Amino acid sequence: MCSQLLFIGTSELLLIAALALLLFGGKKLPELMRGLGQGIRSFKEGMKDVSDEASRSADDKEQQTYNEQSAQNEANTADIAKPEHEQ
Incomplete structure (x- = not known):
């Protein structure tokens, strides 16, 4: 029953309009x-900014x-390269 509520047909859209x-x-x-x-455009830009910031942080x-x-x-390489009397 719940899955039927997710599908909105043409007649329902016309009624809502x-x-x-x-x-x-x-x-x-x-x-x-x-x-x-x-508002939707602003939300998408905000989500993109957050994603870019997280990527940059990583x-x-x-x-x-x-x-x-x-x-x-x-x-470590510098320590190995030193002669024993300098270590």
Whole structure:
């Protein structure tokens, strides 16, 4: 029964559109749809920004780990390369 509620047919959409037209009027309806479209666009941009920020943060952490490992490897190599009397 629940799955049937998810499928909205043409007649249902026409009924919803007619009710919206009656409630809000012909002049206000385009303004409402424009506002809805801008809200959806803003939401999508916000989601993209969050995704990009998370990706950048992960890349920064990976780069920092690589730099720390490189520095540790260089320090280890320098210790190995020293003669015994200098260690």
